[in-house]
Amino acid sequence: MNGLANITADMKSSNVGGGITSNRVNSGAGFQAGSPTPAAADISDGPMRTLDNVFDPRIPQLLPHENMYKIQIGNKLFKISGASLSSDGPSYFTRCFSGSSGESQDQVLFIDRSAEVFQMIYDHLQGYFINIENEVQYTMLYADAMYYNLPRLRTFLKETEYYFTNIGGKSFKVPKSLFRRRGDSPNYFLMTSAALYADVESVFIEKKLLRPPPQAPPYVARSPEYFNDLMHLLGGSSLELDDCRRESLIKECRYYRFLNLEQRLIKHNIIHNPCAQHEEICIKLKDLNRRGVQLPLDTDSPVCSLASDTPPFEDDRCSGSNSETEQSQSPTWQRLPFQQQQQQSREPPLKRPKTSYAATKIDTQVCWNIFNYARPYVDEVPRKLSFQIDEPECTLIFNKRFKTIHVCLYNETAHQFENMFSSELSKMGINLANSKMKTGSAESSPNSKSSVKLALPACVSVCDLSINGVKCPSVRLLLADNQNDEQVPNLNGVSPSPPCPGFKLHLVKSMWKLGVRPGGLMMIAMKAECFKGVKEFCKSIDYL
Numbered sequence: 001m002n003g004l005a006n007i008t009a010d011m012k013s014s015n016v017g018g019g020i021t022s023n024r025v026n027s028g029a030g031f032q033a034g035s036p037t038p039a040a041a042d043i044s045d046g047p048m049r050t051l052d053n054v055f056d057p058r059i060p061q062l063l064p065h066e067n068m069y070k071i072q073i074g075n076k077l078f079k080i081s082g083a084s085l086s087s088d089g090p091s092y093f094t095r096c097f098s099g100s101s102g103e104s105q106d107q108v109l110f111i112d113r114s115a116e117v118f119q120m121i122y123d124h125l126q127g128y129f130i131n132i133e134n135e136v137q138y139t140m141l142y143a144d145a146m147y148y149n150l151p152r153l154r155t156f157l158k159e160t161e162y163y164f165t166n167i168g169g170k171s172f173k174v175p176k177s178l179f180r181r182r183g184d185s186p187n188y189f190l191m192t193s194a195a196l197y198a199d200v201e202s203v204f205i206e207k208k209l210l211r212p213p214p215q216a217p218p219y220v221a222r223s224p225e226y227f228n229d230l231m232h233l234l235g236g237s238s239l240e241l242d243d244c245r246r247e248s249l250i251k252e253c254r255y256y257r258f259l260n261l262e263q264r265l266i267k268h269n270i271i272h273n274p275c276a277q278h279e280e281i282c283i284k285l286k287d288l289n290r291r292g293v294q295l296p297l298d299t300d301s302p303v304c305s306l307a308s309d310t311p312p313f314e315d316d317r318c319s320g321s322n323s324e325t326e327q328s329q330s331p332t333w334q335r336l337p338f339q340q341q342q343q344q345s346r347e348p349p350l351k352r353p354k355t356s357y358a359a360t361k362i363d364t365q366v367c368w369n370i371f372n373y374a375r376p377y378v379d380e381v382p383r384k385l386s387f388q389i390d391e392p393e394c395t396l397i398f399n400k401r402f403k404t405i406h407v408c409l410y411n412e413t414a415h416q417f418e419n420m421f422s423s424e425l426s427k428m429g430i431n432l433a434n435s436k437m438k439t440g441s442a443e444s445s446p447n448s449k450s451s452v453k454l455a456l457p458a459c460v461s462v463c464d465l466s467i468n469g470v471k472c473p474s475v476r477l478l479l480a481d482n483q484n485d486e487q488v489p490n491l492n493g494v495s496p497s498p499p500c501p502g503f504k505l506h507l508v509k510s511m512w513k514l515g516v517r518p519g520g521l522m523m524i525a526m527k528a529e530c531f532k533g534v535k536e537f538c539k540s541i542d543y544l
Contacts, residue, residue, distance in 0.1 A: 062086035062094040069097055070108045076115035084125040088152040117144050124153055134171040135164035135217040143212040146204055163189040170224035178234040183260030183377030226252045260377040281373055281383040288420050291376045295424050296369035368515025368522050386513050394507040397488050401500040406491045407458040407523050414454045429519050455491040456523045463525035468536045505530040
């Protein structure tokens with residue numbers, strides 16, 4: 001073959017194994033032919049490589065810069081200078097060609113690897129930037145960088161500005177700069193990519209393998225369409241999202257651990273309360289994060305307009321009874337004309353004589369501090385919290401005998417409430433376990449799951465209330481209606497007690513604030529849509 005001797009490269013027999021044990025660079029002379037290459041030599045050869053000197057333009061004199069060398073990778077022959085080979089070393093190539101005479105420059109080093117992958121390495125050794133297109137190229141290039149023992153290329157691949165992955169069959173080149181916001185990193189890609197390639201490298205080095213073990217490119221069995229939307233949102237774009245797609249993207253954020261983007265995607269509303277002169281955030285109970293729930297600050301002004309007993313019953317005691325209303329079969333608040341309802345709702349209660357009881361009542365007025373909420377990783381300043389309950393697992397119970405109102409939360413809604421607030425409430429000396437009770441038939445089987453109920457004191461004096469699709473101008477009218485008289489459970493005592501006269505309202509949607517004071521809490525209703533009766537429940541059922 002024109003006097004050219006073929007040299008078969010064997011990583012095992014050349015005494016210069018393909019694996020390296022350090023990212024250090026030998027800045028001195030190259031290895032002599034036949035010299036041993038212990039791991040200690042790599043460690044002491046040069047300074048630790050950092051990001052600042054990865055692209056150091058200075059080329060060490062590992063091989064004569066003017067010499068030309070021939071390397072055949074697979075079925076393709078490459079000619080490369082000593083300067084290019086020395087630019088990333090010490091490596092497998094510099095060790096093979098170190099100490100060779102001028103005649104050996106005509107020899108050909110044959111290596112049984114991919115010529116397509118080596119073309120990118122060839123460009124890298126010549127000083128060009130490598131444009132990696134997908135996860136397959138990246139994985140194969142990383143494996144050959146270990147095989148050829150190229151320290152600078154390996155550092156470049158570890159510190160690349162992109163994550164290369166495949167989502168649901170589609171390749172993505174994800175810029176790491178998208179995760180600059182606090183909470184979006186560390187994420188799925190940072191943790192999996194670091195562990196994936198580190199494990200392959202450690203196995204290759206520790207077991208001194210002839211070649212790196214085969215490694216499949218990273219693949220994630222998720223929706224590529226949703227991931228593409230996440231990339232647009234992380235890049236600062238705005239998307240029109242319906243509720244279904246928004247929920248799907250939030251689930252994807254939780255999978256990839258884009259915690260900042262998750263909080264920004266959650267549906268919420270930030271409003272300014274001109275009456276209290278502060279900002280409030282409205283968010284669904286199921287979307288709350290326990291890390292963002294905060295007790296009221298010492299500087300927060302409490303809500304003192306709520307007395308210790310519920311105002312609707314106070315209005316009821318102050319108003320006189322109407323015999324015609326009691327004999328009517330239709331609800332009073334629905335039968336009155338709208339103008340009369342408004343006039344009646346605006347009429348102040350009858351004045352009471354100034355007695356010691358009235359004075360005592362003013363003195364015992366209770367102020368409630370409202371819980372705050374700050375979205376994790378997003379909000380720097382907490383806001384007053386109003387949380388929305390969408391599930392029909394919420395019931396208002398009016399007890400006419402003891403003149404109290406309770407809201408009962410069931411099943412998943414009760415679990416969500418307890419999970420969000422129990423820890424903070426315990427700091428105020430409030431134990432939610434005292435408000436918890438289990439419901440279910442006593443004859444149910446041992447394996448049946450009983451529902452959990454939380455019975456919490458409630459206030460509806462400032463609530464915008466709709467019953468059966470009709471606005472209720474005053475709760476006082478409901479209390480005066482003789483149709484609203486059924487037996488309801490007595491939730492005032494700890495021990496079981498007989499039912500009391502009252503009525504129930506089953507909530508479909510409701511908005512609440514949670515007020516606290518040492519040893520007590522109050523669920524303050526802001527807005528509610530509810531129904532009463534089986535017929536109205538049947539109306540709410542939709543066909544499939």
